[in-house]
Amino acid sequence: MRHHRLLVPGAAAACLLLAIPASAADATPGAPGIGDSYYPSYGNGGYDVSHYDLRLKYQPTTDRLEGTATIVADAKQDLSRFNLDFALDVSEVLVGGKKAAFEATGDHELEVTPTAPLTSGSPFTLVVRYSGTPSKVVASGFTSWLRTPDGGIAANEPESAWWWFPSNDHPLDKATYDVSVAVPDGTQAISNGTLRSTSSKLGWTRYNWRSSKPQATYLATLAVGKFDITTDTTAGGLPVINAYSKDLGDNAGAARASVERTAEIVDWESTVFGPYPFDALGGYVPNVPTSYALETQTRPFYSPKGFAKGANTSLVVHELAHQWFGDSVSLKDWRDIWINEGFASYAQWLWSEKEGEGTAQELADYTYASYPADDPFWQVEPGDPGAENQFHDAVYDRGALALQALRNHIGDQDFFAILKGWTAEHRYGNASVKDFVTYAEKVSGKPLASLFDTWLFTPGKPAAAQARAAEL
Ligand code: ARG
Numbered sequence: 001m002r003h004h005r006l007l008v009p010g011a012a013a014a015c016l017l018l019a020i021p022a023s024a025a026d027a028t029p030g031a032p033g034i035g036d037s038y039y040p041s042y043g044n045g046g047y048d049v050s051h052y053d054l055r056l057k058y059q060p061t062t063d064r065l066e067g068t069a070t071i072v073a074d075a076k077q078d079l080s081r082f083n084l085d086f087a088l089d090v091s092e093v094l095v096g097g098k099k100a101a102f103e104a105t106g107d108h109e110l111e112v113t114p115t116a117p118l119t120s121g122s123p124f125t126l127v128v129r130y131s132g133t134p135s136k137v138v139a140s141g142f143t144s145w146l147r148t149p150d151g152g153i154a155a156n157e158p159e160s161a162w163w164w165f166p167s168n169d170h171p172l173d174k175a176t177y178d179v180s181v182a183v184p185d186g187t188q189a190i191s192n193g194t195l196r197s198t199s200s201k202l203g204w205t206r207y208n209w210r211s212s213k214p215q216a217t218y219l220a221t222l223a224v225g226k227f228d229i230t231t232d233t234t235a236g237g238l239p240v241i242n243a244y245s246k247d248l249g250d251n252a253g254a255a256r257a258s259v260e261r262t263a264e265i266v267d268w269e270s271t272v273f274g275p276y277p278f279d280a281l282g283g284y285v286p287n288v289p290t291s292y293a294l295e296t297q298t299r300p301f302y303s304p305k306g307f308a309k310g311a312n313t314s315l316v317v318h319e320l321a322h323q324w325f326g327d328s329v330s331l332k333d334w335r336d337i338w339i340n341e342g343f344a345s346y347a348q349w350l351w352s353e354k355e356g357e358g359t360a361q362e363l364a365d366y367t368y369a370s371y372p373a374d375d376p377f378w379q380v381e382p383g384d385p386g387a388e389n390q391f392h393d394a395v396y397d398r399g400a401l402a403l404q405a406l407r408n409h410i411g412d413q414d415f416f417a418i419l420k421g422w423t424a425e426h427r428y429g430n431a432s433v434k435d436f437v438t439y440a441e442k443v444s445g446k447p448l449a450s451l452f453d454t455w456l457f458t459p460g461k462p463a464a465a466q467a468r469a470a471e472l
């Protein structure tokens with residue numbers, strides 16, 4: 001329930017006389033952060049976005065990005081001003097069609113002051129006109145924008161949106177997206193979801209993409225470049241769109257041999273995790289020198305390096321497992337990263353088991369043995385790794401070991417019921433590590449605090465017996 005500030009009788013009367021709604025007198029600024037424990041300035045308070053409409057134009061030769069973001073949101077408090085997270089140059093902001101004052105404050109904050117306060121519970125529409133050269137814009141000491149010889153790409157975690165659209169940049173505020181991007185004829189623009197249409201005029205081709213299910217800001221992606229695009233339809237009727245840079249060198253074959261198996265892998269994962277949550281699928285491989293991959297919603301980003309040793313279906317299994325674990329069920333706080341990475345890593349073990357290349361238990365035993373007790377690996381707690389260790393091997397490998405220990409402790413029937421039930425219970429929502437422990441206890445009917453403390457929240461190598469979880 002909202003807390004009303006007490007007004008002295010005289011002030012209330014003055015408000016009535018001036019016909020100012022009581023809410024306006026009460027209005028306060030929205031917080032510049034959403035309250036994340038690792039990243040206090042990420043996201044914002046006071047409003048909730050339901051839809052982003054991005055109408056952009058990108059010129060690869062100059063790396064200039066320009067356009068307009070139309071943001072549909074609801075005020076969550078009487079709001080005198082509010083922040084967006086953004087690092088490019090803004091030329092105009094309209095709130096409800098009226099010019100609003102704005103100011104860049106901090107390295108990725110845009111402070112917007114509407115002419116009149118917004119009323120709690122009311123919808124409002126925001127228009128932001130902007131431009132920039134994202135590869136040259138440094139925020140928090142870096143840029144996530146990857147410039148390639150023929151284009152540019154936004155794909156990083158947790159920071160990605162700052163360099164291409166203004167947002168409430170935290171997974172707690174998910175929204176739907178229309179991304180429309182004009183690029184020079186002969187160049188393509190790839191984003192999330194379905195390709196609704198393309199059109200060409202005056203030397204520019206416009207690609208209109210739609211992501212129709214709630215999507216976290218870091219899972220929105222844009223890739224401009226010259227791509228070979230393959231399209232297909234799944235047995236269930238969903239469109240599959242994959243894109244490969246024309247410039248992948250000798251990684252091209254292995255990239256295609258991996259990413260073209262997307263539909264098959266999604267079908268198999270659906271049998272383990274429950275129905276696929278989105279209405280499109282695919283993947284894209286731009287010509288970037290980086291080595292990470294990212295579970296951008298419906299269409300993961302893969303670096304060519306991931307395929308340097310040959311086909312890598314395991315990587316595709318990982319990014320596609322994130323569609324359930326991370327994308328549909330998103331974390332509440334970046335501290336909860338294990339609910340993404342532990343599960344996507346465990347999916348790779350399940351795939352290996354299914355492919356006859358070693359069972360999950362064999363891989364768990366191998367992983368457990370491969371880190372000696374004095375390895376710093378064991379000092380990182382997957383359940384609270386710290387921002388600097390958010391993508392540490394411990395979050396992935398020890399994170400998967402935690403799930404094998406759970407499986408051994410409660411048995412296959414409950415374990416697999418939990419994988420499906422969890423993704424159903426929190427579909428399109430947010431959840432924490434604590435929520436998972438509670439859910440697993442509910443389904444299994446067993447106390448699990450000690451098991452999860454051992455695997456997720458205690459530095460040091462658990463005893464071998466605990467790896468089998470027989471004694472817990
Ligand atoms: N979530 C990604 C994955 O595990 C990891 C992204 C790491 N990001 C980075 N910039 N290294 O697939």
Ligand code: ZN
Pocket residue numbers: 318322340341344
């Ligand atoms: Zn991952």
